[in-house]
Amino acid sequence: MIDYRGWRHVFKLDPDKTIGDEALEAICESGTDAIIVGGTYGVTFDNTLELMSRIRRYAVVTVLEISSLEAVVPGFDSYFVPLVLNAGDPDMLFAPHVSGLLAYGSYIHWDEIITEGYLIANPDAGVAERTQAGPIQDAATAKAYAQVATRICRLPIVYLEYSGKYGDPDVVRGCRAGVHEAHFFYGGGIRTPEQAAEMAAIADTIVVGNLIYEDLSAALATVAAVKRP
Numbered sequence: 001m002i003d004y005r006g007w008r009h010v011f012k013l014d015p016d017k018t019i020g021d022e023a024l025e026a027i028c029e030s031g032t033d034a035i036i037v038g039g040t041y042g043v044t045f046d047n048t049l050e051l052m053s054r055i056r057r058y059a060v061v062t063v064l065e066i067s068s069l070e071a072v073v074p075g076f077d078s079y080f081v082p083l084v085l086n087a088g089d090p091d092m093l094f095a096p097h098v099s100g101l102l103a104y105g106s107y108i109h110w111d112e113i114i115t116e117g118y119l120i121a122n123p124d125a126g127v128a129e130r131t132q133a134g135p136i137q138d139a140a141t142a143k144a145y146a147q148v149a150t151r152i153c154r155l156p157i158v159y160l161e162y163s164g165k166y167g168d169p170d171v172v173r174g175c176r177a178g179v180h181e182a183h184f185f186y187g188g189g190i191r192t193p194e195q196a197a198e199m200a201a202i203a204d205t206i207v208v209g210n211l212i213y214e215d216l217s218a219a220l221a222t223v224a225a226v227k228r229p
């Protein structure tokens with residue numbers, strides 16, 4: 001079982017995006033705590049396997065965040081399974097997981113499976129469209145969702161997802177207040193060391209994704225911003 005509880009910073013790499021060897025080496029050797037492989041659209045078995053194989057040249061811990069059953073690739077250190085708390089499409093709640101169990105049941109190592117209570121707060125993100133995510137109007141709503149995840153469902157992780165947009169710190173603080181003993185990931189729109197530090201002061205772990213593909217140097221600078229004593 002991986003120990004994500006000490007993570008402060010992770011990079012998220014998207015199999016549907018292109019990254020060169022030098023950039024990938026810089027990301028894997030950056031001092032980040034882990035790499036998450038995941039994306040909403042265009043994630044296939046082949047592009048996931050290819051990316052995993054390339055990351056495997058480095059020692060960094062690597063996790064697959066499952067978003068499609070067709071793209072479940074063996075060989076990752078662990079598997080994060082999103083449970084979208086505010087999914088408006090009921091077929092996005094448990095149906096993919098039931099299908100996964102029917103398809104892969106006898107191959108699953110349960111100590112490699114970690115569930116994320118996933119809260120989607122950017123209505124314009126592709127993942128919000130895919131799941132028909134309901135709105136997170138304010139900090140109190142974020143807190144209540146986090147309590148559903150941790151107090152009622154006793155999930156080990158809450159992931160507040162602002163993919164593509166920098167979050168409202170008040171909403172992030174509201175979510176934090178409901179997280180209780182679970183581990184709190186924040187991801188979305190981090191573009192500067194200052195933003196990384198601001199969100200890392202609230203969340204346990206920050207996730208940097210799109211910036212890797214837009215400004216590699218800026219992405220690398222977020223590691224030191226979070227890990228500086």
Ligand SMILES: CC(C)=CCC/C(C)=C/CC/C(C)=C/CC/C(C)=C/CC/C(C)=C/CC/C(C)=C/CC/C(C)=C/COP(=O)(O)OP(=O)(O)O
Pocket residue numbers: 014038039040041065066067068069072073074075079081082084092093096097100101104107108109113118124125126127128130131163164209
């Ligand atoms: C090796 C092996 C056999 C492992 C077994 C794994 C397994 C099958 C376990 C048991 C069954 C199980 C629980 C399967 C999981 C089922 C499943 C498909 C779950 C996902 C369900 C779901 C609602 C997904 C929605 C999408 C989602 C939450 C994606 C992840 C978030 C993400 C990466 C967002 C960012 O995407 P991005 O592309 O960067 O950007 P935009 O959103 O802005 O466009």
Ligand SMILES: O=P(O)(O)OC[C@@H](O)CO
Pocket residue numbers: 012161162163164165186187188189190207208209210211
């Ligand atoms: O791509 P960005 O906006 O950095 O978001 C990171 C991550 O939370 C996406 O799933």
Ligand SMILES: [Mg+2]
Pocket residue numbers: 014039163209210
């Ligand atoms: Mg992305």
